[in-house]
Amino acid sequence: MTPDLFGEIDPPQRLLMGPGPVNAHPRVLRAMSADLLGQFDPEMTAYMNQVMALYRPVFGTANRWTFLIDGTARSAIEASLISLVAPGDTVLVVDFGRFGLLLTEILERIGAVIETVSAPWGQVVPLADIETAIARTRPKVVATVHGDTSTTMAQPLAGLGDLCRISGALSYVDATATLGGMAMQADTWGLDVVTGGLQKCLGGPSGSAPITISDAAAERIFSRRHVEKGIRRDDIVDGSGVRIGSNYFDLAMIMDYWSDKRLNHHTEATTMLYGARECARVALGEGLEARFARHAAAGRAVVAGARAMGLTVFGDDAHRMTNVTGILIPEGVDGERVRARMREDFEIEIGAAFGPLQGKIWRIGAMGYNAMKHKVLITLGALESVLRAEGFAVPAGAGVDAALEAWGA
Amino acid sequence: MTPDLFGEIDPPQRLLMGPGPVNAHPRVLRAMSADLLGQFDPEMTAYMNQVMALYRPVFGTANRWTFLIDGTARSAIEASLISLVAPGDTVLVVDFGRFGLLLTEILERIGAVIETVSAPWGQVVPLADIETAIARTRPKVVATVHGDTSTTMAQPLAGLGDLCRISGALSYVDATATLGGMAMQADTWGLDVVTGGLQKCLGGPSGSAPITISDAAAERIFSRRHVEKGIRRDDIVDGSGVRIGSNYFDLAMIMDYWSDKRLNHHTEATTMLYGARECARVALGEGLEARFARHAAAGRAVVAGARAMGLTVFGDDAHRMTNVTGILIPEGVDGERVRARMREDFEIEIGAAFGPLQGKIWRIGAMGYNAMKHKVLITLGALESVLRAEGFAVPAGAGVDAALEAWGA
Known part of the structure; x- marks a missing residue:
């Protein structure tokens, strides 16, 4: 340990254009500097109730049970699955990327009987395939990811709720990477449990995970x-019923904590709650439709810019997430050297990839506070310069021009 | 929802003198307003390594595996137990309060065979009783709380590690309520896994939980x-070995994430990590011995002040936590009315109690940034006024004077 205890926190001013986390909205960080309250003080419980109200429109729901899990986005996935699924229950996983595999992984540990309906990485699962799989497997729960950042694909969810209700299944959706950036209509789509995270389209830090739960799931x-x-x-x-296999993720106790009963469970992560509250206020203040349009413009701009630079965009155009785009690393280019130059010369982070796509694509994100025209343009301009320095010929200025045009399209 | 989205965050400036959370140190909240970094950016992984180094002295250890769990203090308890204990393993729980019951509760869900050695609320478990219980039950793990805020008692831990090592058991200690306020010598005491929280003696917000793990436990x-x-x-x-029953709490994967392998697991809660880092810097900058002395002075002052006001202090004097004190609610006094008046007239929160002590004691905490002379004196002065207003005769000024004297004793 150095005598100065490593000095004050002082991260570089970096533009985070990867698949998340992204730069937090300054209002969110400011809100998090408010002092703490006792966990059952009336002002604290009032803030908890406000958070519940603020996240209902974010999820597109009137669900009473709309609140926060104290952990990263992944914690809410596990809380949902372990509270919905008992050992031996059959669960159908809609799997089209790494985070579908994560659902499987969590369910294995719960002791579920897992059935899978899959699509290759870069595609989504057709609703008809899900329907057939439900008929075949008679699951108690159907679990899917909304936007899987590993493949940049967004699974269509309209109709899923009806299929589940007809067969008596409950639905779970991991919307970590899309909530606040792409439309989420939990009630219209008939979804039972949906979870998110702050560090993607909501423009906050990782560490608190919004969740909504239908009456049937509750x-x-x-x-x-x-x-x-x-x-x-x-x-x-x-x-x-069978006791839930985790105390920390016992949604029944957590719901009693967020209810008028105020059952003591964990000590609510107050600072993260302040941040989550401000994320929702920023999103609703902008207007969700305007926000989705902004993310869509950013996605269009990244795709158009990449193509104008002669790069190939990964995956199915029809089911692209708006907030993160996969770009194939051109033959002969060292993807990690490009990422290092982007970071070192331009203070811009772009993302690598996982599993079968590792070393094959970069992932450029534009979400939350970073789904902005100038940030997309700056990133593409920097990428052009870096690619040229790495020996890949790029038509000068074409990426930025095309992105600018696509933004307004 | 109101049109102004409930307005900006603006909690009252309240003095939190309950069992935690307490007011965060302003430096901690400021550190948390720094902007985010990508989770594998070199500056971020450097901060992670600094956090590991900073928490080693806090835990009194040289353990390589010293890091953070992304959740409240309770999340680290569950991560420890589910990663150490496989279904069917025998665990001896040292139980002297609500948080001993919590260990039991978590272990039941894991499927452990639970043995218990208990003390009545207000006392601790003699080491000889633990020794006998280990010999009788041959546990794989011995689990205990250090300071149980429900009873305000601190279990002595010296010697526990030796008993465990002789019998081949690993030890787990929940030090949530004491870490950074009372001595913790994980290595000297031979403890295998110890976990904490920020919201008590470390003077930060709930939501990140430091943990240390011995090589044997690792x-x-x-x-x-x-x-x-x-x-x-x-x-x-x-x-x-048997697969760990949780993905989020799988310490093996989390350790791989915090190692040079940088295995992707959750997305580290960056803002909470900044806060945890600053909590440790504040504590080590003050000096741990000075910090423990400050908490001890605060505890002495609260006890002396309460007694001088004619109140009875709960529990065994020989094993009192320094940072939280139980005070019997006098006959004929409505404990909740007193708490409400403290909050409404003085903006001071004092704590209620759980289980068998609910309605019987208040709990006054003085920890972290609030273990300060003036805050203890102000609290006791306010309590005197409130008690008098509620019809309980208190010798004027005696509590504050006694506390002031005890602080310097």
């Missing part, structure tokens, strides 16, 4: 309620 | 390593 979860020793109360009755 | 955890699909790599080999 009923299933409360049927498994088992209040922990030491805080049992006469007004909270245990359910008869 | 070996057991890595024997259960099972890297998730989608990010498997040739350089990371799975273990042969």
Whole structure:
């Protein structure tokens, strides 16, 4: 340890144009500097209720149970699955990328019987395939990712809820990478549990995960309620279902904490809650439709700019996420050297990739506070310069011009 | 929803003198307003390594595996237990309060065989009783709380590690409520896994949980390593042990994330990490011995002040936590009315209690940034006024005078 304890926090002023985290909106970081409150002080519980109200429109829902999980986006995925799914339950996973594999991975640990309906990386799963798979497997839960950043594809969700309801299944959607950037209509689409994260389109830091839960899903979860020793109360009755396999991720207890019962569970992460509240205020203040349009413009601009530079965009054009774009690393170019030059010469981060796409694509994100015209243009201009320096011939200025035109298209 | 989206965050300036959370140190909140970094950017991984170095002295350890869990203090408890304990393993729980019951609760969900050695609330468990219980139950893990805020008692830990090592057990200690405020000598005491939280003596917000893991415990955890699909790599080999029952709390994967391997797992909660880093810098900058002395002075002052006001202090004097004190609610006084008046007239929060102590004691905390002479004196002065208003005769000024004297004693 150095005598100065490593000095004050002082990160470089970097433009984060990868698949997330992205730069937080300054209003979010400012809100997080407010001092703390006791967890049951009336002002704190009022803030909790405000957060519930603010996230309902963000999710496109009227669900009473709309709140935060205290952890990163992944924590809300696990909380949802472990609270909905008992060991031995059949779950159908809609799998079209790494985060579909993550659903499988979490469900294996829960002891679920896992059925899968898949698409190759770069495509999505047709609704008809999901319908057939539901008929074949009779799942208790159908789980899917909305936008899978590993492939940059966005699974269409309209119609999924109807398929589930007809077959008696509940649906779970991981919307970490799209919430606040692409349309989410949990009620219209009939989705039961949807979770998000702050560090993508909502423009906040990782560490708090919004969740919404339909009444039907809440009923299933409360049927498994088992209040922990030491805080049992006469007004909270245990359910008869199989006990949820985790205490921290026990949604029944967490819902009792966010209800008027105010059952003590964890100590709410107050600063993250302040941040989550401000993320929603920024998004709703802008207007969700305007926000989705801004992300769509950014996505169009990145795609157009990349193509004008002679690069190939990865994946199916018809089902592209608006906020993150995969670009094939050209033959003969060292993808990691390009990323290093982008960072070192321009203080811009662009993303690498996972699994079968590792070393094959870059991922350029433009989301939340970074889904802005000038940030997309700056990034493409920098990429042009770096590619030229790395020996890949790029028509001068073409990427930026094409992106500018596409932004307004 | 109101048209102004509930307005800007603007909590009252309240003095939080309960069992935690407490007011964060302003330096911590300022550090958290720094902008984000990409999770694998070299500056970010450097900050992660600094956090590891900064928390080693905080835990009194040289353990390589000293890092953060992304969640509240409770998340690190569950991560520790689910990663150390396989279903069917015998665990001895040292139980002397609500948070001992929490250990039991988490272990039940893991499927452990749970043995318990208990003390009544207000006392601690004698080391000899633990020794006997270990001999009787031959546990794989011995789990205890250090300071249990529900009873305000601090379990002595010296000697526990030796008992465990002799019997081949690993030890787990929940030091959420004491870390950074009372001495923690993980290595000297031979403890295997110790976890904390920021929102108590470390003077930060809830939402990030420091953890340290001995080499022996790391070996057991890595024997259960099972890297998730989608990010498997040739350089990371799975273990042969029983797979850890949670993905989010899989310490093997989280350790690979915090190692040079930088295995992608969750997206590190960057803002919370900045806060955790600053908490440690504040603590080490003050000096741990000075910090422990400050907390001890605060505890002495609260106890002396309460007694001088004619109040009875709860629990065993010999094993009192320094940072939170239980005070019996006098006969005929409405404890919740007192708490409400403290909050409404003085903007001071003091704590209620759980379980068998609910309605019987208040809990006054003085920890982290609030373990300060003036804050203790102000609190006791306010309590005197409130008690008098509620019809309980208090000798005027006696509490504050006694506390002032005890502070310097």
